[in-house]
Amino acid sequence: xxxxxxxxxxxxxxxxxxxxxxxxxxxxxxxxxMLVKVSFIKSSIGEIxxxxxxxxxxxxxxxxxxxxxxxxxILKTGDAFFVPSNIKHGVICLxxxxxxxxxxxxxxxxx
Numbered sequence: 027x028x029x030x031x032x033x034x035x036x037x038x039x040x041x042x043x044x045x046x047x048x049x050x051x052x053x054x055x056x057x058x059x060m061l062v063k064v065s066f067i068k069s070s071i072g073e074i075x076x077x078x079x080x081x082x083x084x085x086x087x088x089x090x091x092x093x094x095x096x097x098x099x100i101l102k103t104g105d106a107f108f109v110p111s112n113i114k115h116g117v118i119c120l121x122x123x124x125x126x127x128x129x130x131x132x133x134x135x136x137x
Contacts, residue, residue: 029056036063046070047119055132062127062136066090066119074116079129081109088123092116 034054041049047070053061066072066088074093084106092101094115101107103123109115117125 030054041065045072048072050136052136055137058131060127060129060132060136062129062133063124064127065124066117066122068119068122070119072117072119074114076112076114077133078111079131079133080111081115082128083107083109084126086124086126088119088125089121090123090125091118091120 030052031054036051036053039051039053041051044050044064047067049065051063051065053063055061063086064072085101085103087103089100089102092099092107092115094107094109095113099107100120107115
Protein backbone atom coordinates (compact mmCIF):
# COMPACT_ATOMS: atom_id res chain seq x y z
CA UNK A 27 0.00 0.00 0.00
CA UNK A 28 1.36 3.36 -1.00
CA UNK A 29 -0.36 6.69 -0.92
CA UNK A 30 -2.60 8.45 -3.38
CA UNK A 31 -1.45 11.27 -5.62
CA UNK A 32 -0.82 14.65 -4.02
CA UNK A 33 -3.36 16.39 -6.26
CA UNK A 34 -6.59 14.51 -6.84
CA UNK A 35 -9.17 15.38 -9.49
CA UNK A 36 -12.64 13.92 -9.01
CA UNK A 37 -13.13 13.64 -12.78
CA UNK A 38 -10.20 11.18 -12.91
CA UNK A 39 -11.54 8.83 -10.22
CA UNK A 40 -13.91 6.05 -11.21
CA UNK A 41 -17.03 5.64 -9.11
CA UNK A 42 -17.41 2.18 -7.62
CA UNK A 43 -20.86 0.74 -6.91
CA UNK A 44 -20.94 -0.40 -3.27
CA UNK A 45 -24.64 -1.14 -2.85
CA UNK A 46 -27.99 -0.46 -4.42
CA UNK A 47 -28.02 3.28 -5.17
CA UNK A 48 -24.62 3.90 -3.53
CA UNK A 49 -21.32 4.78 -5.21
CA UNK A 50 -17.90 5.53 -3.73
CA UNK A 51 -14.81 7.45 -4.82
CA UNK A 52 -11.55 7.29 -2.86
CA UNK A 53 -10.23 10.85 -2.90
CA UNK A 54 -6.95 10.45 -1.04
CA UNK A 55 -5.07 8.25 1.40
CA UNK A 56 -1.86 7.16 3.02
CA UNK A 57 -1.35 4.53 5.73
CA UNK A 58 -2.95 6.65 8.45
CA UNK A 59 -5.79 8.60 6.79
CA MET A 60 -8.35 8.08 4.02
CA LEU A 61 -10.85 10.50 2.43
CA VAL A 62 -13.86 8.96 0.66
CA LYS A 63 -16.84 10.47 -1.19
CA VAL A 64 -19.99 8.35 -0.97
CA SER A 65 -23.03 9.28 -3.09
CA PHE A 66 -26.54 7.99 -2.32
CA ILE A 67 -29.83 8.08 -4.17
CA LYS A 68 -33.03 8.53 -2.14
CA SER A 69 -34.03 5.44 -0.12
CA SER A 70 -30.63 3.75 -0.43
CA ILE A 71 -29.28 2.23 2.77
CA GLY A 72 -25.78 2.14 4.21
CA GLU A 73 -26.29 -1.01 6.28
CA ILE A 74 -25.51 -1.08 10.01
CA UNK A 75 -21.89 -2.19 10.44
CA UNK A 76 -18.78 -1.59 12.54
CA UNK A 77 -15.04 -1.52 11.89
CA UNK A 78 -11.87 -0.85 13.91
CA UNK A 79 -11.31 2.46 12.09
CA UNK A 80 -12.27 5.81 13.62
CA UNK A 81 -14.61 7.64 11.23
CA UNK A 82 -15.59 11.28 10.91
CA UNK A 83 -18.17 12.16 8.24
CA UNK A 84 -19.56 15.36 6.70
CA UNK A 85 -22.93 15.62 4.95
CA UNK A 86 -21.96 17.44 1.75
CA UNK A 87 -25.53 17.34 0.43
CA UNK A 88 -28.85 15.61 1.01
CA UNK A 89 -30.65 14.36 4.12
CA UNK A 90 -29.82 11.18 6.03
CA UNK A 91 -31.11 9.27 9.02
CA UNK A 92 -27.87 8.38 10.79
CA UNK A 93 -27.78 5.60 13.38
CA UNK A 94 -24.83 5.36 15.76
CA UNK A 95 -24.84 2.87 18.60
CA UNK A 96 -28.67 2.57 18.33
CA UNK A 97 -29.19 6.38 18.55
CA UNK A 98 -30.74 8.08 15.51
CA UNK A 99 -30.62 11.65 14.19
CA ILE A 100 -31.68 13.32 10.95
CA LEU A 101 -28.66 15.09 9.45
CA LYS A 102 -28.70 17.52 6.53
CA THR A 103 -26.25 19.42 4.36
CA GLY A 104 -23.50 20.90 6.54
CA ASP A 105 -24.00 18.49 9.47
CA ALA A 106 -21.46 15.87 10.52
CA PHE A 107 -21.06 12.77 12.67
CA PHE A 108 -18.25 10.95 14.45
CA VAL A 109 -17.98 7.18 14.93
CA PRO A 110 -15.47 5.77 17.43
CA SER A 111 -13.74 2.47 16.70
CA ASN A 112 -15.94 -0.66 16.68
CA ILE A 113 -19.26 1.19 17.18
CA LYS A 114 -22.23 0.06 15.06
CA HIS A 115 -23.48 2.68 12.61
CA GLY A 116 -25.36 3.12 9.32
CA VAL A 117 -27.42 5.56 7.26
CA ILE A 118 -30.69 5.74 5.36
CA CYS A 119 -30.79 8.32 2.58
CA LEU A 120 -33.96 10.42 2.89
CA UNK A 121 -33.00 12.93 0.16
CA UNK A 122 -30.34 12.08 -2.45
CA UNK A 123 -26.94 13.35 -1.45
CA UNK A 124 -23.29 12.83 -0.65
CA UNK A 125 -21.32 12.05 2.49
CA UNK A 126 -17.59 12.74 2.80
CA UNK A 127 -16.00 10.10 5.07
CA UNK A 128 -12.57 10.18 6.69
CA UNK A 129 -11.02 7.11 8.27
CA UNK A 130 -8.05 6.50 10.53
CA UNK A 131 -6.26 4.28 9.83
CA UNK A 132 -6.76 3.65 6.12
CA UNK A 133 -9.55 1.27 5.05
CA UNK A 134 -7.40 -1.33 3.25
CA UNK A 135 -10.62 -3.19 2.38
CA UNK A 136 -11.58 -0.24 0.13
CA UNK A 137 -8.46 -0.52 -2.06
